[in-house]
Amino acid sequence: MSTTIATSHNFPPAPPRNKRLSIGIIGSGNWGTAIAKICGENARAHGNHFRSKVRMWVFEEEIEYKGEKRKLTEIFNETHENVKYLPGIPCPSNILAIPDVREVTRKSDVLVFVVPHQFVDRVCEQMKGFVRPNAVAISCIKGVAVNKQGVKLYSEYITERLGIYCGVLSGANVANEVAREDFCETTIGYNPDLGTSVSAEMMVALFDRPYFSVAAVKDVAGVALGGALKNIVSMAVGFADGLEWGGNTKSAIMRRGLLEMQKFATMFFDSDPRTMVEQSCGIADLVTSCLGGRNNRCAEAFVKTGKSLQQLEKELLGGQVLQGAATAADVHELLTSRDLVKEFPLFTTVYRIAYEGMKPEGMIQVLQPPVEESENEFTTETNDD
Amino acid sequence: MSTTIATSHNFPPAPPRNKRLSIGIIGSGNWGTAIAKICGENARAHGNHFRSKVRMWVFEEEIEYKGEKRKLTEIFNETHENVKYLPGIPCPSNILAIPDVREVTRKSDVLVFVVPHQFVDRVCEQMKGFVRPNAVAISCIKGVAVNKQGVKLYSEYITERLGIYCGVLSGANVANEVAREDFCETTIGYNPDLGTSVSAEMMVALFDRPYFSVAAVKDVAGVALGGALKNIVSMAVGFADGLEWGGNTKSAIMRRGLLEMQKFATMFFDSDPRTMVEQSCGIADLVTSCLGGRNNRCAEAFVKTGKSLQQLEKELLGGQVLQGAATAADVHELLTSRDLVKEFPLFTTVYRIAYEGMKPEGMIQVLQPPVEESENEFTTETNDD
DSSP, rough: TEEEEEEHHHSSOOOOOOOOOOEEEEOHHHHHHHHHHHHHHHHHHHTTTEEEEEEEEEOOOEEEEEEEEHHHHHHHHHOOOOOOOSTTOOOOOTTTEESSSHHHHHHOOOEEEEEEEEGGHHHHHTTTTOOOOOOOEEEEOEEEEETTEEEEEEEHHHHHHSSSOEEEEEESHHHHHHHHHHEEEEEEOGGGGGOSSSSSSHHHHOOOTTTTEEEESOOOOHHHHHHHHHHHHHHHHHHHHHHHOOOOHHHHHHHHHHHHHHHHHHSSSOOOHHHHHHSIIIIIIHHHHHHHOHHHHHHHHHHHOOOHHHHHHHHHHHTTTOOOHHHHHHHHHHHHHHHHHHHHGHHHHHHHHSOOOOOGGHHHHHSSSOOOOOOOOOSSOOOOO | TEEEETTTSOOOOOGGGGGGGEEEEEESHHHHHHHHHHHHHHHTTTTTTEEEEEEOOOOOOOETTTEEEEEHHHHHHHHSSSSTTTOOOOOTTTEEEESSSHHHHOOOEEEOOSSSSSGGHHHHHHHHSSSSSOOOEOOOOOOOEETTTEEEEHHHHHHHHSSSOOOEEEEEHHHHHHHHTOEEEEEOOOOOGTTSSSSSSHHHHHEEEEEEEEESSOOOOHHHHHHHHHHHHHHHHHHHHHHTOOOHHHHHHHHHHHHHHHHHHHHSSSHHHHHHHHHHIIHHHHHHHTTTHHHHHHHHEEEEEEEEEEEEEEEHHHHOOOHHHHHHHHHHHHHHHOGGGGGGGGHHHHHHHHOOOGGGGGGHHHHHHOOOOOOTOOSSOOOOO
């Protein structure tokens, strides 16, 4: 754990009372509301550090509630429950749902991004010009943008668009389990050396809860890539499940996959190799996904039913894109353009099985490099001692 | 994978024909016979490197076979099948079962130990005085001997007793899956710097098969400790299974457990921290065990049924000792005597749950260190912005 720079053991000194930080949550879906709940609880618990009121931007919708059409923000501010995206989970009353993203932006020192990645662009466009000069951001958006040109983290994107530092939060965190306060861990990638006004310790204090254990590392890229690349590997394990391969084989796939994740992060970024194999954002997130995440389940069904991925996306994911397959395709495009396909045999195999009709059984040949026999081997039995 | 010193990619140059190595297998149980099968196949495949005949020491028994009492060695040498300990698996005909361990010892350059750990002492006693001067050994014995005095690897024990170098083989290897040729990986800990006459590449050539992928590292202690300590962690995950905790929590336990395994290995030995988190003997063996190994299943039943471990050992393991519990007790004794209990909270918790009546639910407090609140925190709601 030598990469960790802050945990709840390093509780930060409180700033002067007029410098306490205001928190704004950009997003209010299932994961967004769970994150808002955490920040709301900590804003209350650490009144010396944070202002109590936590603003949550909610994309306004009219919904049917107790027999009448009402605005989602109004219902939330009255009931302290996101009845549409996280029903059944009471949130602290210091969270205020606000339909105007500019208002949230204008009043926040820490901006927590939890929107689906396809909305980042549009949201940043609306926020521009309203960001406080010393504000910092943290991205809880899973995934990275990969194409032929290279890999871009959403945190980098937010920095470019808004001109503020942006860290990343990612780990073995299934939103509903976090909302129910089942214990889990997470990792914050946050590099205070890059001139941010908020320390890593403050970031840990904002997110760490008794049921949500946070460790901070400087390696932002490693944290972001863990959450994206693990989906490729959990598809590989799903194929193995579909073939009913044993535990030995599946753990070998996970291990090889984790090392390809590590290699990718260190090849394309200045990532610390320990992040992937030691922190929650790497090994733990991978294990959770392989124990029955959606990529895993779809890949298993792909092998067992012979249906296409598009068909399974419709049937099992309600039409949502299967992240592991999409990421495998993006990564494959990048690797092909850089002539690096051979360096990532497992990633490549997932792409080929998903898109090029390769038989899943072929994964074995990929795991086992061919033995290079020396010339002139005796291969017949001899009776010598 | 930067710790790896040899894989099947580094096929060794063949020695002069009269220097080819003779292989002896010490042990013939379920795992012993699976290992003998592998060595037998490779002795045939690499006739430039190994002598074809592989001698397997079999503790002689008379068994009922096809209606008559016969010797196990005779049946094996006739049928090439270990009908008692690995029935249904044909072995190569170049493996010769021999009831006299001294004969096997006398004729072998490489001695592969695959006996239950409680027999190592007795077997070494019988072998003494018959070992070839340049012989080397490799131990496939799972576990380590831990007590108040410290930790001793069985490989160290073999070196002391027989005066020859001894490496270790360990990985995510369920014997029956290996025997059926389901793909898996393994790790050899073997340090050629310590003046052995046989290279690491030769050791890889002896064990690597298309279905059994071998990587060699110099870190013998890390390899041996992985196979022993993972049993403690898989009990912790079994307790979590019994409590029906979610995937987030279980993967957090595995991650924390893996880091305690790494810490233990680096604290008590000069182990490379990467071995545990990157090689099959660490992370992969742990994952396999947590996906339903015997420690995992017994710990789950312990929580769900409320029965004692002794009772469950009888019911689920046919009276065999539950390795995870025994290792947790041995490790706890050592940690107590060195005042290191606090450094290994998860290991300690498994011990306390198994032996001291601690409630399994208490594992949560262990995973989450208490937040150190700063003095004078406001914890009441304020209306400030």
